[in-house]
Amino acid sequence: MSNIKDKALTYREAGVDIDAGNRAVDLMKKHVRATYRPEVLGDIGGFGGLFALNAGQYSQPVLVSGTDGVGTKLRLAFMLDRHDTIGQDAVAMCVNDILVQGAEPLFFLDYLAVGKLEPEKVAAVVSGVAQACTASGCALLGGETAEMAGFYPDGEYDIAGFAVGIVDKPKMITGEKIKPGDVLIGLPSSGLHSNGFSLVRKICFERKQFPVDQYIPELSKTLGEELLTPTRLYPKMCLPLIRSCTIHGMVHITGGGFYDNIPRVLPQDCSVEIDTADWPKPPVFALLQEWGGVDWPEMYRTFNMGIGMILVVPANAVDDVRRKLADQSEESYVIGKVIAGGREVHLRGGVFGV
Template sequence: MKTITYKDSGVDIAKADRLIDGLKGRIRSTHNAGVLNMIGGFAALTEVPGSYRNPVLVSSTDGVGTKLKIAFMAGKHDTVGIDLVGMSVNDILTLGAKPLFFLDYYACGKIDENVYPSVVGGVCDGCLQADCALVGGETAEMPSFYKDDEYDLAGFAVGVVEKDSIIDGSTIAAGDAVVGLSSNGLHSNGFSLVRKLFFDVKNYHVDDEVPGIPGKLYEELLKPTRIYVKPVLNVISRYAVKGMAHITGGGLPGNISRIIPDGLATTLRLDPATIPPVFRALMEAGNLGMEEACSTFNMGTGFVLIVNDGDADAVVASLNESGEKAARMGTIEKAADKAKVTIIS
């Protein structure tokens, strides 16, 4: 009787190991002195920097969602790893934490020798942007569970903040300024609606050129999530930042309202002329009103800081000098019987 091996069942451990070995140089490029061992062991060892007096670890996990479907359709996989890192490190950044390390989970039906290195290479790129180390992960080849040409991703970030420097929104007060940082397009949220509107309603193909949107459609949709770690940590080191929000699912109202204390609110003015073209195209395709669009997409703002009114101009200038596009969006007001976030256009 012929021996039936694990490889015969669709799981090629040797191929996965070979691909990981080929990526070790890129992975090592993300490491710093705090990483005590290289990938390949059972677990990763990372030191908490000794400069912290009373360090608190901050953690988050996230994925890329159905944006991956766009990558499958376009055959372009080198940016979704940046998305994976960005979704988690931007979340821990909202508490004032500096990312320390990152782990990834890659699950697929059949590991592809071209796709897998492209995805993990993107994760390395994201870690370099966030100044954190890729210290390990899991690669799971699961035949018949996933389609052979599809995969899913999950990421896990851990950072550190001084206990007395945690930024949780509790000190936000009337008169404070709301500062927004521009997004790099859609980032990683709302893609089930994006696919419905562009591919089912409008019958576009990923290679199409859509009126008003520069380049091919997939190029716009696969723009990676902007990672705000370095410029925002620079601001935190110089100014009293009271609260921060990563604008993901739920849009501006859903995320900013999470950090505004009860009894306070803000009204944000969104000029329709400044809304990036991809969002205007989506609103037209779905006949979406501003309220629905703002509750689903980031509408051009990927991250928000709340600062003292007197610091607002300097904070905006600092962010713009670092290469971001920042602007004041509104002011915190006393409002006991009002929605915490109102968008007007």
């Protein structure tokens, strides 16, 4: 008994392995450095990330920030033991949010909390973060990996992120210029993105009791592969439009779907009318509705239904915007219009029963 009481304990025996943390940093360094913009000062490993803002490029520079997580989609990463895509979800949820105000993402920071630190797994997550930062044009400026023994089960983790962007105040997109007659242009999603996964998991794994590797003919892939598809990144396709076209408003379709997100940008005297037959829907949405018996209005309030970003533009700018998207080989759809009203969303059309 006295030997146990008198034994000199270590942090590792308490569940925190500092050496594993250092190894994780070594494994992720190349991914982080690959994201650096010219404004980044210093290197990975400092107490704070340094970014030399060139404010002279802007007449009235405004910093725009956003933070978000991935939510219960993480369960799919655990079930599949695949961790190299979930980082894109964390980045996308943040940079897509600040983009709607016209902001160019400058840098991103991540926070990764684990029960037991596995360097290779952490490096895989961060590689996904870094690739998404590169694809969005922002630097992965720093982050934190916290080993929280006894707090998360071994093999599980949580990830959240924080993005900072910049926009010239005269060019901010606020929605205040939206008026009846404006047109809604929808940009396709890559699938479910990172919202509604509590309902998705209840449908697929509780009601239907599918295994994660169940092959779904309508999807031409396994269920797990479909559900883990990362959130689409919109900055590189939209920033050229923001700089060269007249855009009155932008909407990132995340939690709350169409009904809760679109009103966030509408003036008090405007509503929108959307024809749900005007864009193709990825088959996963029809399958979820069928498997779960979900009412269609609930589907459009929970999921993006195939539209991840909406641009609200004057009618005379529609052709210009869509042509420039086509020049980038990007698809777009005219999905509705702005009408007089009280910030309501009216869905019309025969597709999916709405």
